[in-house]
Amino acid sequence: xxxxxxxxxxxxxxxxxxxxxxxxxxxxxxxxxxxxxxxxFYTARAAGSRFWDVDGNEFIDYMCAxxxxxxxxxxxxxxxxxxxxxxxxxxxxGAPEVMVDLAEYLVDLIPSADWAFxxxxxxxxxxxxxxxxRDATGRKKIVMIGGGYHGVASWMxxxxxxxxxxxxxxxxxxIPWNDADAFEQVIGRYPDQIAGFIATxxxxxxxxxxxxxxxxYWQRIETLCRKNGIVLIVDDxxxxxxxxxxxxxxxxxxxxxxxxxxxxLANGYPISALVGNQSLKDVVARVFYTGSYWFSAVPMAAALxxxxxxxxxxxxxxxxxxxxxxxxxxxxxxxxxxxxxxVTGAPSxxxxxxxxxxxxxxxxxxxxxxxxxxxxxxxxxxxxxxTAHTDRDIEQTLAIVDEAFKVVKAQYGDxx
Amino acid sequence: xxxxxxxxxxxxxxxxxxxxxxxxxxxxxxxxxxxxxxxxFYTARAAGSRFWDVDGNEFIDYMCAxxxxxxxxxxxxxxxxxxxxxxxxxxxxGAPEVMVDLAEYLVDLIPSADWAFxxxxxxxxxxxxxxxxRDATGRKKIVMIGGGYHGVASWMxxxxxxxxxxxxxxxxxxIPWNDADAFEQVIGRYPDQIAGFIATxxxxxxxxxxxxxxxxYWQRIETLCRKNGIVLIVDDxxxxxxxxxxxxxxxxxxxxxxxxxxxxLANGYPISALVGNQSLKDVVARVFYTGSYWFSAVPMAAALxxxxxxxxxxxxxxxxxxxxxxxxxxxxxxxxxxxxxxVTGAPSxxxxxxxxxxxxxxxxxxxxxxxxxxxxxxxxxxxxxxTAHTDRDIEQTLAIVDEAFKVVKAQYGDxx
Numbered sequence: 001x002x003x004x005x006x007x008x009x010x011x012x013x014x015x016x017x018x019x020x021x022x023x024x025x026x027x028x029x030x031x032x033x034x035x036x037x038x039x040x041f042y043t044a045r046a047a048g049s050r051f052w053d054v055d056g057n058e059f060i061d062y063m064c065a066x067x068x069x070x071x072x073x074x075x076x077x078x079x080x081x082x083x084x085x086x087x088x089x090x091x092x093x094g095a096p097e098v099m100v101d102l103a104e105y106l107v108d109l110i111p112s113a114d115w116a117f118x119x120x121x122x123x124x125x126x127x128x129x130x131x132x133x134r135d136a137t138g139r140k141k142i143v144m145i146g147g148g149y150h151g152v153a154s155w156m157x158x159x160x161x162x163x164x165x166x167x168x169x170x171x172x173x174x175i176p177w178n179d180a181d182a183f184e185q186v187i188g189r190y191p192d193q194i195a196g197f198i199a200t201x202x203x204x205x206x207x208x209x210x211x212x213x214x215x216x217y218w219q220r221i222e223t224l225c226r227k228n229g230i231v232l233i234v235d236d237x238x239x240x241x242x243x244x245x246x247x248x249x250x251x252x253x254x255x256x257x258x259x260x261x262x263x264x265l266a267n268g269y270p271i272s273a274l275v276g277n278q279s280l281k282d283v284v285a286r287v288f289y290t291g292s293y294w295f296s297a298v299p300m301a302a303a304l305x306x307x308x309x310x311x312x313x314x315x316x317x318x319x320x321x322x323x324x325x326x327x328x329x330x331x332x333x334x335x336x337x338x339x340x341x342x343v344t345g346a347p348s349x350x351x352x353x354x355x356x357x358x359x360x361x362x363x364x365x366x367x368x369x370x371x372x373x374x375x376x377x378x379x380x381x382x383x384x385x386x387t388a389h390t391d392r393d394i395e396q397t398l399a400i401v402d403e404a405f406k407v408v409k410a411q412y413g414d415x416x
Numbered sequence: 417x418x419x420x421x422x423x424x425x426x427x428x429x430x431x432x433x434x435x436x437x438x439x440x441x442x443x444x445x446x447x448x449x450x451x452x453x454x455x456x457f458y459t460a461r462a463a464g465s466r467f468w469d470v471d472g473n474e475f476i477d478y479m480c481a482x483x484x485x486x487x488x489x490x491x492x493x494x495x496x497x498x499x500x501x502x503x504x505x506x507x508x509x510g511a512p513e514v515m516v517d518l519a520e521y522l523v524d525l526i527p528s529a530d531w532a533f534x535x536x537x538x539x540x541x542x543x544x545x546x547x548x549x550r551d552a553t554g555r556k557k558i559v560m561i562g563g564g565y566h567g568v569a570s571w572m573x574x575x576x577x578x579x580x581x582x583x584x585x586x587x588x589x590x591i592p593w594n595d596a597d598a599f600e601q602v603i604g605r606y607p608d609q610i611a612g613f614i615a616t617x618x619x620x621x622x623x624x625x626x627x628x629x630x631x632x633y634w635q636r637i638e639t640l641c642r643k644n645g646i647v648l649i650v651d652d653x654x655x656x657x658x659x660x661x662x663x664x665x666x667x668x669x670x671x672x673x674x675x676x677x678x679x680x681l682a683n684g685y686p687i688s689a690l691v692g693n694q695s696l697k698d699v700v701a702r703v704f705y706t707g708s709y710w711f712s713a714v715p716m717a718a719a720l721x722x723x724x725x726x727x728x729x730x731x732x733x734x735x736x737x738x739x740x741x742x743x744x745x746x747x748x749x750x751x752x753x754x755x756x757x758x759v760t761g762a763p764s765x766x767x768x769x770x771x772x773x774x775x776x777x778x779x780x781x782x783x784x785x786x787x788x789x790x791x792x793x794x795x796x797x798x799x800x801x802x803t804a805h806t807d808r809d810i811e812q813t814l815a816i817v818d819e820a821f822k823v824v825k826a827q828y829g830d831x832x
Contacts, residue, residue, distance in 0.1 A: 012516055019519040019531050021697050024511045026706025043510035051508050063509040068708055073505060083499075089489060091684030092467050093479040093792060094459035095440045100428055103435040115435050120536045120686060121707040131570060131579030140581045152705045153569065154547060163547030163703035165556045167583045237708070263708050268507030270536060270686050270709035281437050287579035289568045290442025291537040292484055292653070292679050293686035376509060 001403050003372040004057040009041040012054060027066055032206075032380045038368035046073035049388040051376075059376040060393050064384035067238050067263035070319075071309055072388030078267045081305035085297045096297035102304045106275055109307065110246050112255055113275035117284060119294055122237035122262035123151020125274040126198065128289050129258045130155070132276075133196030133231035136283045141194045143186055143230075146174040147205040150198060150235050177203040177211055180220040187228050197225055198233040201248035202345065207380045209353060210345030218254040225257075231280070237262040237272070238382075242319060242348050245311050247275075264310075269302035315387050316348070322394065323347030323385040329398045337405040338414065351382040362412050369404035417819050419788040420473040425457040428470060443482055448622075448796045454784035462489035465804040467792070475792040476809050480800035483654050483679035483765075486735075487725055488804025494683045497721035501713045512713035518720045522691055525723065526662050528671055529691035533700060535710055538653035538678035539567020541690040542614065544705050545674045546571070548692075549612030549647035552699045557606055559599060559613045559646075562590040563621040566614060566651050593619040593627055596636040603644050613641055614649040617664035618761065623796045625769060626761030634670040641673075647696070653678040653688070654798075658735060658764050661727050663691075680726075685718035731803050732764070738810065739763030739801040745814045753821040754830065767798040778828050785820035 013030070017023040024030060024041060033039040040053030049072060051061050064070065071078060085098065103116040119125055130142050142155070150156045154168035173190075175182040177199070187194060199221075203211040225232040234256040236248050241264045243251035249259065257280060262272035270293075276284065309315075324347045334341035340355040354363045360379065367379040375397050377383065429446070433439040440446060440457060449455040456469030465488060467477050480486065487494060501514065519532040535541055546558050558571070566572045570584035589606075591598040593615070603610060615637075619627040641648040650672040652664050657680045659667035665675065673696060678688035686709075692700065725731075740763045750757035756771040770779045776795065783795040791813050793799065 012513060016511075016516045016519065019516070019523045021531055021533060021700035024515075024711075025533060025701070026704070026710060028511050028706070028711050040510060042513050042516075043505060043508040044513065046505035046508040051505065051510065053510060054513055059509075061509050065507045065509050065711075066708070068507045069509075073508060074503070079502070086495070087490070089459060089462035089467065091481045091484045091686070092459040092462040092489060093475075093477050093481050093485075094456060094467065094469060095432075095444050097428060097458050097460065097470055099440075100432045100436070100458075103432065107435045115437055117437060117441060120709070121540070123707060124537070127569065128579075134581060135579040140583070152707070153543065157704065161704055162699075163544075163551040165550055165587065167556070167586045170583045171581065268709070268712070270507075270712060270715075272708075283578075284437035285441070288442070288573065288577055290444070291539060291568070292482070292688075293536070293684070294442060295440075295444050295481075296684070296686060299686075 001373050001400070004055070004374070006040050006053065006055050006057070008054040012042050033378060034364045035368055038372050048072045049386055049390065049393050057374070059371070059374055060397055061376050062383040062385070063376055063378060064386050065268060067384055068268040070241065070264035070315060070386050071267050071306060072386060075267055075309070077309050078302050078306045082269060082298050082302040085301035090298045091293050091296040095295045096300060098297050098300045098304060099295065102300045105304055105307060106273060109311070110259070110275055112247060112249060112259060112277060114278040115276060115281050115284070117274040118300065119272045119274070120270050120291055121151065122260060122272050123153055123156065124291065125260040125262070125272050126150040126156065126235055127153045128274060128287070129198065129233045129260060130196055131287050131289070132258065132280060132283050133233065135287050136231055136280055137195040137229060139193050139195040140171040141173055141190055142171060143173045143175060143183060143194055143197045145177045145199045145203060147177070147208070148199060148203065178214045178217050180217055180224065183221060183224055187224060194228065194230050196231040196233050197221060198235055200235045201239045201243065201252055204238060204345060204351070204382050209342070210351040210382055212345070213252055218252050222254045231258065232256045233258045233260070235260050239349070240264055241310055241315065243316050243346065245316065265306065266299050266303035267306045269299035271299035271303050313387055318387045319348035319385040320346070322389050323350060326385070326394050326397060329394065330401050333398060333402050333405060337409045339405065345382055348385045349382050362408055365411065366404050366408045369407045370400055373400045373403060375400045417789050417816070420471070420790070422456050422469065422471050422473070424470040428458050449794060450780045451784055454788050464488045465802055465806065465809050473790070475787070475790055476813055477792050478799040478801070479792055479794060480802050481684060483800055484684040486657065486680035486731060486802050487683050487722060488802060491683055491725070491804070493725050494718050494722045498685060498714050498718040501717035504713070506714045507709050507712040511711045512716060514713050514716045514720060515711065518716045521720055521723060522689060525727070526675070526691055528663060528665060528675060528693060530694040531692060531697050531700070533690040534716065535688045535690070536686050536707055537567065538676060538688050539569055539572065540707065541676035541678070541688050542566040542572065542651055543569045544690060544703070545614065545649045545676060546612055547703050547705070548674065548696060548699050549649065551703050552647055552696055553611040553645060555609050555611040556587040557589055557610045558587060559589045559591060559602055559610055561593045561615045561619060563593070563624070564615060564619065594630045594633050596633055596640065599637060599640055603640060610644065610646050612647040612649050613637060614651055616651045617655045617659065617668055620654060620761060620767070620798050625758070626767040626798055628761070629668055634668050638670045647674065648672045649674045649676070651676050655765070656680060657726055657731065659732050659762065661732065681722065682715050682719035683722045685715040687715035687719050729803055734803045735764035735801040736762070738805050739766060742801070742810050742813060745810065746817050749814060749818050749821060753825050755821065761798050764801045765798050778824055781827065782820050782824045785823045786816055789816045789819060791816045
C-alpha cells in the first residue's frame with residue numbers, strides 16, 4: 001500500500017509560519033498531530049466523507065472538521081438552501097425572515113426549548129449562558145467539570161493557561177465528572193451562591209478516555225439544580241444532534257434550562273444556537289449580547305435545511321450504526337495483532353486508545369500509519385462519524401487499519 | 417411622496433416574539449428604532465446600496481448592516497470568490513490554503529502587521545487582545561475609554577449591565593476620550609500594573625456625538641504606552657478600511673501593537689482579523705484561542721477579494737467623498753428649514769443630530785420620516801457610507817431628506 005507525502009503542506013506551513021503565529025493556531029494546530037510528518041496540514045477540497053489535501057492526497061475523514069461536518073461536505077440540500085439565500089442577501093440591515101423560521105423549527109424540535117437565540121461560536125453561548133445564570137439568580141458561582149472544554153474565554157480555560165488572571169475564574173468551581181456527591185458538597189459549602197452548573201452530555205477530555213454519564217448521574221444533577229435554584233446548562237456544542245434531534249438531554253433523560261448548540265447545527269456554516277425554557281426568556285431579553293454577523297441569513301438557511309435533513313434521515317441512528325460497524329471491525333483487527341483497542345464515548349464520536357501501549361507512542365504511530373494511507377485519524381481527540389460515511393468507506397478504512405497494525409507490529413514487535 | 421407601511425414586518429415580529437427573546441435581540445433589536453412603527457424589522461433581499469424589506473419596500477441603506485457592507489450587497493467580485501471557494505470546501509478538516517494567502521496579503525497591506533490571526537467576531541479579538549496584553553506583560557489592568565464599545569464579553573460591558581459580576585471588571589479602568597492626561601495619571605496610580613490600552617481610532621458612542629482624536633492625542637498615548645511597557649490595542653472593528661487600507665492608525669498617524677479588524681473586512685462574510693507586531697507573535701502562539709468555524713475558507717476567500725477590491729477602487733477615499741457630498745447637501749437643506757444639523761465623526765461614518773432639538777424627539781421623527789420614504793436612517797447610531805452609494809442614491813436621498821424636513825417642520829413648527 002502506497003503512503004502519502006506532503007511537500008506542499010510543508011511549503012505552505014513554512015510560508016504560514018512567517019505571517020501567522022504557530023503557522024496554524026488553535027485546535028487546527030499541527031502540534032498535537034504526531035508524528036507531524038505523517039499528517040497533511042492544509043485541505044484543498046472536500047466532498048462527502050472525504051477531503052483532499054494540497055498535495056492531492058485523498059482521505060476518508062474521521063475528524064469532520066472537528067465536528068461541524070455531519071451530513072457530508074458540500075451536501076447538496078444544505079448548500080442549495082444556503083446559495084438560494086445568498087442570492088437574496090446574507091448580512092444585511094434588518095434581521096432575515098429565516099431567523100424566525102429557524103427559531104420556530106428549533107422550538108418545535110427540542111422539547112426543552114421555548115425560545116432560541118443565535119450567535120456564531122459555541123463559546124459565545126457558553127459564555128452567555130453563564131451571564132444569564134448569574135443574572136437570573138443574582139449569584140456568582142459557576143460549577144463545571146475538571147477537564148471539561150467549553151471554549152476559550154478566560155474563565156473557561158483551566159488555571160495555568162496563558163493569558164488568564166485569577167479574577168477570571170474566581171467564581172468557577174471545578175468538580176470531577178460523574179460525581180454528583182461532589183456537586184452536592186459544593187452546594188453545601190456555598191449555599192445560595194451557585195448560579196449555574198455547566199457540562200457536556202458526557203465527558204470528552206482530550207488525550208484521555210471519554211466517559212459516558214453513570215446511571216442516574218444527570219437525574220441527580222437535575223434534582224440538585226432544581227432544589228437549589230441553580231441554572232442547569234448543557235454544552236451540547238460537540239454532541240448536539242448526534243444522539244437525539246431533540247438535544248442530547250433527551251437521549252440521556254433529563255431537562256436542562258439552557259442548551260448550547262453549534263458544530264453539527266448547520267453542517268459547517270457558521271452559526272450557534274442557545275435554546276432555553278420559558279422561565280429564562282425575560283432574562284435573556286435583558287442581558288445584552290450581540291455580534292457583527294449574528295443576523296446573517298445564509299447560515300440560518302443552512303441550519304434549517306440541515307436540521308430537516310438530519311431529522312429526515314435519522315442522522316443520530318445512522319451515525320451510531322456506522323460507528324458501531326467501524327469500531328467492531330477495528331477492535332477485531334486489533335485483537336488479531338494482539339492489541340486491545342479500547343473505545344470510549346459513543347460509537348458516533350469515539351475516543352480510541354490501545355491499552356497495551358501505556359505511552360501512547362504506538363497508538364500515535366498507528367494513527368499516523370492509517371493517515372498516511374488515506375484514513376485521517378488523530379490520536380489525542382475523539383473522532384466524528386458523519387452520515388456521509390458509506391459501507392465502502394468502512395471497508396476501505398478497515399483494510400488500511402489492518403495494514404497499519406501490520407506496520408506498527410513489525411516496528412514495535414511485542415516489546416511495547 | 418408615498419410613505420411605507422410594514423404589516424409583514426409586524427406579523428413576523430409577533431411570531432418571532434414567541435420564540436426569540438425580544439423578538440430580535442442585540443444591535444438589531446427594534447427597541448432603539450423610534451418611533452418603531454416607522455421602521456421595517458426584517459429584510460427580504462439586498463443589492464448594491466439598497467435593501468428590500470419583507471413588505472417589498474425599497475430602502476437606500478445608510479446602516480450597511482451596521483458596518484459589514486462596504487463594497488455593496490452581493491458585490492460580484494466578493495461573492496464570486498466566495499462561491500468558487502465554497503465549491504471546493506468551506507469548513508473542513510485542515511486549514512485552507514487561502515488562510516496563508518490572506519495572512520500574507522494583510523501583512524503586506526498593513527504597516528503595523530507582522531502577522532495575522534483570524535476569528536469570527538470583533539469581540540473575539542478585543543477579548544483575545546487583552547489576554548495577549550496580560551500574558552505579554554504579566555500585568556492585569558486594561559485601560560479603556562468610558563462609553564467605548566468593544567463587544568459583549570462581561571469585562572467589556574459597562575458596570576450596571578445585566579449578567580456581570582464585579583470580578584469581571586475588577587481590572588478594567590475607564591478614562592475619558594481624548595484625555596491623555598487621564599491616562600498618564602492612571603499610569604502613575606498603578607505603576608507597572610497596566611497591561612494594555614484599548615480604544616477605537618476615534619470615539620463612537622451611541623446616542624451621542626462622535627469625537628475625532630484631538631491633535632497629538634494618539635501620539636501621546638503611543639509614547640506613554642512605549643515608555644511604560646503597555647500594549648497598545650486599536651479596536652478597528654468598526655472603522656477599519658474606511659480611513660486607510662493600512663488600518664486607521666495610518667490615517668491618524670500612530671503605531672499600535674495590535675489591531676482588531678472585523679466588519680468591513682469581507683463585505684459581510686463572517687471573519688475578523690487580529691494583526692500585530694513581531695514582538696507579540698510568540699505570545700499569541702502560546703495564548704490558546706480558537707473556535708469551531710474559524711478556519712472556514714469561504715470568508716477568507718471573500719476577505720481577500722474584498723480587500724483587493726477596496727484597495728483597487730480606493731474605498732476609503734470614495735466613501736469619504738460620497739459622505740461629504742451627502743452631508744453637505746443635508747446640512748444645507750436642514751438650514752433652509754431653520755435646523756442646525758450637526759455632523760460628528762468622519763463623513764464616511766457620520767453621526768447626526770439636530771442641535772436645536774435638545775430632546776432628540778424631532779431628530780428621531782425626522783429620521784423616521786426619511787425611512788418611511790425609502791432612506792434608512794437611525795437616530796441613535798453612526799451611519800455607514802459604502803462604495804456602492806451612487807450619485808443617484810445621493811440625489812434621491814436629498815429629495816427625501818427635504819420632504820422629511822418639510823413634514824417635521826409642519827408638525828413641530830418653530831416650537832421645539
